Amino acid sequence: METALNESYIQKVNRYMGLQREDARISKSYLFVAFVALLLGGVLGLLQGLNRAGMLELPSWLNYYQILTAHGVLLVLVLTAFFTIGYFYAGLSHTLGGLLPKVRKMAWIGFSLKIVGFVFAVIPILMNQASVLYTFYPPMAASPYFYIGLVLIIVGVWMCAFGAFINVAHWRKYNRGQSLPIFSFFATGVFVLLFFGSIPVAIEVFMIIPWAFGWVETINVMLSRTLFWAFGHTLVNIWYLTAVSAWYVIVPKVIGGRRFSDTLTRIVVILLVVMNIPGGFHHQIVDPGISQEVKFLHVFMSLSIAFPSLMTAFAMFSVFERTGRKKGGKGLLGWYKKLPWGDVRFLAPMIAMIAFIVGGAGGIVQSTNQLNQVVHNTMWIVGHFHITVGTSVILTFFGISYWLIPYISNRTLTPKINRLGVIQTIIWTAGMLFMAGAMHYVGLLGAPRRTSYTTYGESATALGWDPFMILIAIGGVLLIVGVLLQVYAVFHLMFRAPKGETEFPIAEREEHDTYTPYWTERWGNWIVIMLLLIAMGYVIPIVDFTINAPPGSPPIKTW
Amino acid sequence: MSRSEIIWLALSFGMLMAFMLATGYQTFALEMGPPSHGETIDPQRVDETAPFDQPGIKKIGENEYEVVMTMQIFSFNPSDIEIPAGATVHFILTSKDVTHGFQVAGTNINAMVMPGHIQKITQKFDRPGEYLVLCNEYCGAGHQLMSTRIYVK
Numbered sequence: 001m002e003t004a005l006n007e008s009y010i011q012k013v014n015r016y017m018g019l020q021r022e023d024a025r026i027s028k029s030y031l032f033v034a035f036v037a038l039l040l041g042g043v044l045g046l047l048q049g050l051n052r053a054g055m056l057e058l059p060s061w062l063n064y065y066q067i068l069t070a071h072g073v074l075l076v077l078v079l080t081a082f083f084t085i086g087y088f089y090a091g092l093s094h095t096l097g098g099l100l101p102k103v104r105k106m107a108w109i110g111f112s113l114k115i116v117g118f119v120f121a122v123i124p125i126l127m128n129q130a131s132v133l134y135t136f137y138p139p140m141a142a143s144p145y146f147y148i149g150l151v152l153i154i155v156g157v158w159m160c161a162f163g164a165f166i167n168v169a170h171w172r173k174y175n176r177g178q179s180l181p182i183f184s185f186f187a188t189g190v191f192v193l194l195f196f197g198s199i200p201v202a203i204e205v206f207m208i209i210p211w212a213f214g215w216v217e218t219i220n221v222m223l224s225r226t227l228f229w230a231f232g233h234t235l236v237n238i239w240y241l242t243a244v245s246a247w248y249v250i251v252p253k254v255i256g257g258r259r260f261s262d263t264l265t266r267i268v269v270i271l272l273v274v275m276n277i278p279g280g281f282h283h284q285i286v287d288p289g290i291s292q293e294v295k296f297l298h299v300f301m302s303l304s305i306a307f308p309s310l311m312t313a314f315a316m317f318s319v320f321e322r323t324g325r326k327k328g329g330k331g332l333l334g335w336y337k338k339l340p341w342g343d344v345r346f347l348a349p350m351i352a353m354i355a356f357i358v359g360g361a362g363g364i365v366q367s368t369n370q371l372n373q374v375v376h377n378t379m380w381i382v383g384h385f386h387i388t389v390g391t392s393v394i395l396t397f398f399g400i401s402y403w404l405i406p407y408i409s410n411r412t413l414t415p416k417i418n419r420l421g422v423i424q425t426i427i428w429t430a431g432m433l434f435m436a437g438a439m440h441y442v443g444l445l446g447a448p449r450r451t452s453y454t455t456y457g458e459s460a461t462a463l464g465w466d467p468f469m470i471l472i473a474i475g476g477v478l479l480i481v482g483v484l485l486q487v488y489a490v491f492h493l494m495f496r497a498p499k500g501e502t503e504f505p506i507a508e509r510e511e512h513d514t515y516t517p518y519w520t521e522r523w524g525n526w527i528v529i530m531l532l533l534i535a536m537g538y539v540i541p542i543v544d545f546t547i548n549a550p551p552g553s554p555p556i557k558t559w
Numbered sequence: 560m561s562r563s564e565i566i567w568l569a570l571s572f573g574m575l576m577a578f579m580l581a582t583g584y585q586t587f588a589l590e591m592g593p594p595s596h597g598e599t600i601d602p603q604r605v606d607e608t609a610p611f612d613q614p615g616i617k618k619i620g621e622n623e624y625e626v627v628m629t630m631q632i633f634s635f636n637p638s639d640i641e642i643p644a645g646a647t648v649h650f651i652l653t654s655k656d657v658t659h660g661f662q663v664a665g666t667n668i669n670a671m672v673m674p675g676h677i678q679k680i681t682q683k684f685d686r687p688g689e690y691l692v693l694c695n696e697y698c699g700a701g702h703q704l705m706s707t708r709i710y711v712k
Contacts, residue, residue: 288676292592310571377695446664448695454703461691550599550675558699
């Protein structure tokens with residue numbers, strides 16, 4: 001109610017006029033790159049799946065690990081980062097009354113840096129000079145240009161993060177005492193995490209580059225691994241927070257309802273931001289050189305991230321139930337029939353949320369010591385990754401694309417493309433069920449991840465995994481069909497769909513929602529708390545790795 | 560906050576605490592914590608440093624064995640180990656080059672083995688049979704070939 005009163009002139013203009021053309025072009029370019037990456041990464045994923053199942057032999061000039069590196073870089077660095085930035089920049093522009101000219105410029109500089117960086121990274125990969133996988137653990141050493149590419153990508157991301165901060169600060173200057181629009185609040189959280197989360201990997205890469213060039217003889221292996229995971233897991237949660245923003249803000253509007261408590265939503269964002277970075281340490285539960293006590297502290301820090309997710313689960317289903325009942329749904333579960341299941345803008349994120357129940361449960365159990373020891377580096381982890389990122393996050397992104405792309409392209413979603421989207425969602429879900437399901441199971445049996453087809457010299461144990469590998473390949477085939485449909489839908493909506501107005505669906509808050517306390521806006525405080533938590537998690541191990549370090553390792557090329 | 564929300568949050572919090580208690584009890588009371596050995600070694604001098612100058616299997620007690628093992632691209636040294644059923648085996652591991660994983664399929668043995676660090680893990684093999692040992696951290700072009708066997712007789 002008070003939003004209508006407080007709306008500034010420029011917001012009103014923006015609400016009626018839609019997104020400004022220059023801002024739309026930024027988002028459109030970012031999303032274009034994201035979906036090209038999906039297409040390329042998807043094809044590479046299929047090749048991998050078929051090879052892993054022993055159904056396809058790769059030509060001698062194309063190495064399995066080369067494809068795996070490219071698949072990872074394309075999907076987890078390019079697709080997700082470009083989508084996140086395109087989506088949040090459209091939303092910043094929409095909710096804050098347009099981007100500032102200098103912010104627009106920063107977004108374009110960021111775009112160019114990332115594209116140049118990507119070219120730098122991909123050429124050594126294609127030349128088989130950087131088959132070090134997405135995790136690039138030293139002392140495996142790729143061509144130095146691969147790492148230089150990564151630096152450029154990181155700096156490009158920083159440009160976009162600072163652009164977002166400048167735009168938010170500008171809005172706050174002219175709207176003193178007000179809460180930032182909820183969508184931009186999510187964007188702030190995501191960009192804070194992107195910036196602070198990528199600092200550790202930037203430090204790691206700056207340690208690696210002189211070593212990869214041969215100017216420095218050895219490298220500290222444990223330190224670089226730890227710095228990598230401080231970033232690696234944060235990145236995963238950045239995508240997740242992006243998806244969560246759509247669940248809280250967009251989906252309620254799509255189903256004709258209202259948002260969950262504004263205060264609780266902001267607390268969830270703050271919790272996910274401050275607790276995130278130390279959570280990455282759980283990747284090192286079975287590493288040497290870290291004491292049991294430190295590892296126990298980190299199990300706690302990893303598990304604590306589950307808490308805001310469990311709050312989210314409650315919030316979402318509460319919104320669904322409330323909306324369904326308002327539309328006349330009766331009885332204990334009658335409300336779910338009133339939800340718009342035939343609308344891809346709802347169906348895709350809804351399945352994404354359901355997948356997150358499974359993925360989240362898997363995540364909670366595997367961050368405890370014992371199960372982690374069983375599943376560490378097995379196919380289980382790949383299954384977990386494909387159910388959380390590949391389904392929860394990516395399916396939400398797909399759902400977003402059916403309104404965001406028409407919105408920035410001044411086009412509309414036709415019933416035909418909506419139907420295509422529903423079919424795409426079902427195919428994607430089925431593909432992931434086959435693939436991730438089989439991966440989880442075969443991982444429990446001990447099948448390792450990141451390995452091309454092998455029977456380990458006709459080992460009976462390894463041969464016993466083969467039937468599940470076939471299921472993985474079937475899932476992969478379904479998924480590539482899903483990729484092709486999705487990319488077709490995206491490019492159709494971008495360039496061919498009928499012209500018209502599309503709404504940026506931001507849900508209103510509940511009528512009886514309480515006033516949002518202003519302390520939620522004090523990002524300075526949250527960042528201090530975040531830094532304290534990072535220090536709590538990392539000071540002991542990093543000091544230990546530095547002081548008690550063994551002699552370092554020289555660069556080694558093993559492929 | 561509604562009543563149902565408070566109940567949900569209490570259950571969520573309780574569940575996470577239960578996980579923590581179980582993990583803590585296993586780690587500190589039952590000594591079932593994850594492999595976390597702290598000793599270091601010069602990764603370029605593994606062959607000259609005891610005990611890795613003499614990798615192999617050694618009987619150290621009543622049905623208790625010690626296996627000193629190096630991992631390097633793309634093999635385990637020693638390979639094809641034979642032990643009697645019911646034996647407790649203490650593995651002492653290090654890497655001579657890049658990061659490797661040490662996993663015995665069908666058991667809880669799973670540890671990272673990194674250059675510069677000595678890793679230790681213990682397991683009792685009750686069930687006779689052939690156990691597949693494999694490297695589960697990508698280590699290069701021949702990673703998929705890096706395996707060996709433990710024969711429990």
